[in-house]
Amino acid sequence: MSHLRPDGDAIGSQLALGLALEEMGKTVYYWNVDGLPESMEFLPYSDKISLPPEVAPLIDVAVALDTATKVRLGEANIAACAQAKLWVNIDHHMSNPRYGDMNYVDATSPATGQIIYEIIQALQMPLPDGTRDAIYVAVSTDTGSFQYDSTTAKTYRMAADLMDRGLKIGQINAKTYDNHPYRRVELLRTLLNTLELSAAGKVASWEMLDATRVSLQLQPDDSEGLIDMIRAIRGVQVAVFFEELPDGKIRVSMRSKDRSVDVCKIATIFGGGGHYLAAGIRMAGPIAAAKELVLAEIAKAI
Amino acid sequence: MSHLRPDGDAIGSQLALGLALEEMGKTVYYWNVDGLPESMEFLPYSDKISLPPEVAPLIDVAVALDTATKVRLGEANIAACAQAKLWVNIDHHMSNPRYGDMNYVDATSPATGQIIYEIIQALQMPLPDGTRDAIYVAVSTDTGSFQYDSTTAKTYRMAADLMDRGLKIGQINAKTYDNHPYRRVELLRTLLNTLELSAAGKVASWEMLDATRVSLQLQPDDSEGLIDMIRAIRGVQVAVFFEELPDGKIRVSMRSKDRSVDVCKIATIFGGGGHYLAAGIRMAGPIAAAKELVLAEIAKAI
Known part of the structure; x- marks a missing residue:
């Protein structure tokens, strides 16, 4: 299992470990409460990912991957594994409270996929082609293609080894x-047409009305990573995405370029949270009012 | 020296080799006929890059880096090195005709920066921090951050070694x-507002009038790589950028997603050239006429 609203590291880690275990003759189920995102359908054997069944088979071992808290697995996963004899928790999130019977939490690893690779090496488990591809995608997507500060020399050596093993x-x-x-791309165009700089060019913000989600028939992961594009503007310290939700509330996503502005502190003022580089708020609308309040606090912090 | 309109691999290779040679006690000049692009100003010691002087110092060895043909060094570079006793030509472009007295052309290398790394290792030359950073940027920018098909296992192992050497x-x-x-970002917005899909979604094209260049005060490398954003659209096989030049001519840049459409063949029809994945044309305007002609040929090829 992996966390709800799964990303590349979540799905990639499931496939990587699961396919290796199948190669060893184990019976493996691949469950995610939100199923397989369209963006990961290209991964070999990704059609093995399914919603947890209402009537679960007998499970010996439940493995939670890339999931910082048990609750982020989703209720249906937890229910389906109620009979499991052993819970294993493999993750790279610092805040993980070690909710398993066995826990392998390595916050120095840039991705859970890299931990799976290391476990496979250490235990001399098989590394079939599907595992190879899944590990690469897990680690590449969680490091912004080997760019983030979390990337280690081990990460690059792992990628070299995966290439030696035939990765295309x-x-x-x-x-x-x-x-x-x-x-x-249509969403990006819509967002760019609302782009505003403020605080003497140190803040870039854009917004999306719920009507846009409806008219473009957007899916949850369509906006993934777009905010990085305005965070990347020279001189910008904080990028902000204001998104009107179906219930009229406003979701605010903030990204800071470095430690000079702690966006988590700003989120906390409005009852939100996160960490210093990436934080979020859910607050009352309308969007113009939310913008005014949040941008004022960011300007103050700068 | 490196090629005109220099990119990350051109400037990075110059700094990488030059700084290593300086560490060995050599006197090194760093010349480029277009000077240092703004996007590379962050590289340590990049202020060493200058235009070739009109009255050149005495040069023992002229080194051309990442430059497929001698003429792409620019006339001023060639003139400034007229007295050189030896020409060295280090490059990774397949088409390089080996115009030096000594030639090291390795088309299996994804970047000239990687060749410099290998030369430094083989000759046990020093690898100062400036060289380390310059090699990384050269290779990262020429592989789309370790993504392109040209990336090798050696590329990743090199990056690991550079990290061991203290790369941040x-x-x-x-x-x-x-x-x-x-x-x-303003340019991207302008381009997106002209985006059109054609040939049943297999062709994405956008355009820029010369007035946009003027009003946004664009520099030559501002549009670098933007076309990849529309080539990345699912179902798109060819992306096309129509750009009106100051003289009224139209520059057409084409990118193909894979071998299924050879954009060089299409460019050849209009007197242009390139290779199967990336090709260009310079043709008569107005932009609407150029679009009609080129898009019709692409549709035919598809």
């Missing part, structure tokens, strides 16, 4: 990164 | 990729 580097990256639905 | 991975990538001038 151009092909897998094209499938991971060059395969966006058109509606994502 | 998060910092250098932030400076390379998260530091765009605002006008680049």
Whole structure:
């Protein structure tokens, strides 16, 4: 299992470990309460990912991957594993409270996929091609293609080893990164047309009305990562995305370029949370009012 | 020296080799006929890059880096090195005709920066911090952050070694990729507002009038890589950028997603050239006429 609203590291870690265990003759189920996101359908054997069944088979071992708190597995997963004899918790989130019977939490690892690779090496488990591809995608997506500060020398050596094992580097990256639905580009255009700089160019913000989600038929992961594009503007310290939700509330996502502005502190003022580089708020609308309040606090912090 | 309109691999290779040679006690000049692009100003010691002087100092060895043909060094570079006793030509472009007295052309290398790394290792030359950073940026920018098919297992092992040597991975990538001038984002917005899909969604094209260049005060490298964003749309096989030049001619840049459409063949029809994945044309305007002609040929090829 992996966390709800799964990303590349969540799905990739499930496939990586599961396919290796199947190769060893184990029976493996791959459950996620939100199922397989469209963006990960290209991964070999990804159709093994399913919703947890209402009537679960007998489970010996429940494995939670890349999931910082048990509750983020989703209720249906927890219910389906109620009879499991052993809970294993493998993750790279610092805040993970070690909710398993066995816990392997390594916050120095940039991705859970890299931990799976290390476990496979250490236990001399098989590393079939599906595992190879899944590990690469898990780690590449969680490091912004080997760019983030969390990337380690081990990460690059692992990628080299995966290539030695036959990874098709151009092909897998094209499938991971060059395969966006058109509606994502339409969303980017809509957002750019609302782009505003404030605080003397140190804050970039854009917004989306709920009507846009409806008219472009957006899916939850369509906006994934777009905010990085305005955080990347020279001189910008904080990027903010104001998103009107179906219930009229406003979701605010903030990204800071470095430690100079702690966006978590700003989120806390409005009852939100996160960490210093990435934080979020859910607050009352309308969007114009939310913008005014949040941008004022950010300007103050700067 | 490196090629005109220099990119990360051109400037990075110059600094990487030059700083290593300086560490060995050599006197090194760093010349480029277009000077240092703004996007590379963050590289340590990049202020060493200058235009070739009109009255050149005495040169023992002229080294051309990442430059497929001698003419792409620019006339001023060639003139400034007229007295050189030896020409060295280090490059990774397949088409390089070996115009030096000594040639090291390795088309299996994804970047000239990686060749410099291998030369430094083989000759046990020093690898100062400036060289380390320059090699990383050269290779990262020429592989789309370790994604392109040209990336090799050696590329990843090299990156691991550079990290062992103290490379600040998060910092250098932030400076390379998260530091765009605002006008680049304005350009992206303008382009997206002209985006059109044709040939049943297999062709994505956008256009820019010369007036946009003027009003946004664009520099030559501001549009670098933007076309990849529409090539990445699911279902798109060819992305096309129509750009009106100051003289009224139209520059057409084409990118193909894979071998299924050879954009070089299409460019050839209009007197242009390139290779199967990336090709260009310079043709008569107005932009609407150029679009009609080129898009018709692409549709035919598809």
